[in-house]
Amino acid sequence: MMDASLFIARRLRFKGRIAVTSIAVSFIVMIISVSVSSGFRHEIRDGISFLSGDIQLTPVNLNYLDESSPIERRPAYLEKVEALKGVKAVSPAVYKAGIVRTDGEIHGVLFKGIENPGKVSGADSLPSLGVAVPSGLASILHLKPGDRLPSYFIGEKIRVRNFTVASVYEGMFDSDPENMVVFASLSDMQRLNGWGSNQVSALEVQLDNRYKDMQGMEAMQQEVGSMALLYADDESASVVARSAVSRYPQIFDWLGLIDFNVFFILLLMTVVAGFNMISGLLIMLFENISTIGLLKSLGMDDRRIAKVFLISASSAVLKGMVIGNAVALLLCAIQGTTHMLRLDPANYFLPYVPVHIDLPLFLLADIAAYLAIMLLLLIPSLFITKIDPAKTVRVA
Template identity: 55%
Template sequence: MERRMNAAAFISRKLRFKGKTAMVSIAVSFLVMILAVSISSGFRKELRDNVSAISGDIQITSSSLNYVSEDSPISSMPPSLDAIRAVDGVESIEPAVYRAGIVKKDDNIHGVLFKGVSASDSTSSLQVSIPSKLSDLLGLKEGDDLIAYFVGERVKMRKFKVASIYRSLVEADDNLLVYASLSDLQRLNSWEQDEVSALEITLADHFRSRSRISMKTDEIGTLALLMADAEDDDLIATPITDKYSRIFDWLDLIDLNVMVILILMTVVAGFNMISGLLILLFQNISTIGILKSMGMTDRSISELFLRVSSNLVLKGMAIGNILALLFCALQSSTHFIRLNPENYFISFVPVSVNVPMILLADLLAYAGIMLLLLLPTLFISKVDPAQTVRAQ
């Protein structure tokens, strides 16, 4: 058996696959596949990280939450807090106060949503961080005054100072979010220090898929409701996938497109290899006949030619992977390929080198191509050694 394997290895090294077209096809197919996986992973990471940063992955709020009024606070220390912290996948829980308002500069006005966050998040008393879109709309810059009006039982006015201007990657979001100090908005609403609009829960990265966020929302919502005090309002847990359903729907569509690309590229590469292997078989009919006459089985000869084909596939895979990783490194550092955020939510093509996904794509594509190559090896069983040797 060992001698037979050594002979097969020796003969396979002597055979040469002369089809450069097949090699180029394999390399291009793997290049496209790895880019598709990396870009899909990049979109998923960038968009999920950014929507999570806006309001957490899960929000716990009063069932009667109203951004306009002041009558729907919840406790920042509910009885279920420790139990929620202990839930697998929960990374952090942060309080937030929301209040809808109208901002004005000169004759320009615009509706916004104020979000009060902890002072450690870069906002101090009566200072705000505004989105670049609002800065462009109202002509605001750092250091400018921002007049805001809040409608409730009575109209309240506050004058804030623009401390910073931030650019959200989720630029297609129509909801202009102005970050202020948590204590400023608590005073605006006449709330106590332990009263907030929401508790925002951030999950670990591997829990940020749509299905897992939904599962954790149900688990956390049940804890919050069952452990709430009798005098408290009903608490509800809302997943970020509801608020940004359009983004998550789009990510699901990207995942489907990537799957289609992987299948198509595997089929294209496979059929190119089939044509190349058939050419190799036709060129070596006499060799096949001689090997059969020497006692080699059809299976052993098939393995010999599959070994040659496998070497070519692996070379093409390596070339495609290297080119794809070089592109990813260049795009990650320069963002030279830009996008329209109105259509793609972010302004550049994101890439993320997800090694397990890339290895899985390589493995599945390689296995698929090699399975397709079993078809032309059936030709070997049709070769008559007597006729081929006589033809020689």
């Protein structure tokens, strides 16, 4: 048998179109804010991971100019590190500071030798003496694929290599001259340093996405460092584990500030939507004073009468929420496909507004906002207790 409150609520129409529109707009703003915040987190964390790994195992005295402190490419503790929960891959890397020169232009950069350059070169491997340069450096030095890139390396003696630009990639730090990385093959950089195939500058640990927040990285840094310490043999060089959080603290602080701003926006939009719904519900209550009085005279208590109007208001909230979600997801899909809204990478690290559709996070925001709005609607429902059925029925 249908509940009486639900039966009556289905016959009462919530006429607050402005309130429903406000709900829809609020949810559009909330969902877009969450998706942009999530987009920044994913893009920047992936960019940092791509450039230098989530956690680096390096010699204690790492020096980009010195070739005298390599570590083993396959140390005794490697299998233990790879077996840790949350570790996706461990990759070797060779770093070397250098100076590149073209006609009339010179620039200091950091060279990085890697095994799998697919993300920067579009191929499984780089050709011998082939390099992938960031677009920012290519713009400064007017480089394009196929150009020669004379490079100078200072150590015990100056070494010169005539590299060829194999590809140009979009880097997260393209606007920061001090953080530009030129990628080369691992073997080329090992030969440049005079190292064997089992000698590298660092082992870079890539983590699963769920461990890429600040707390997750710091916890994994401790675990990786412990494995390297406990399972190292006598021949292994001493290493130190450093997370991306400790290498780029200002970037993670900036991401934390974005998350705080998004939380403030969610709170503000929930309050705005809630108070618009309060005004809409009050109007509905005033329009139905005689109905409330009649229900009271028929023996329905205040709680059940309030339930009638809350059910009606809830349907309006859900309607606005569905409309807002649909519009927000459409706008996010358009931005994610076209990158229509652009940013200054010098200030935001990225050339466009990133979006990431995280459905569990969206559902959490929806549920939290819906519950908060419904709690706010309990305030006007108290008006029902003040209505005297004797007066309202007589007036009606």
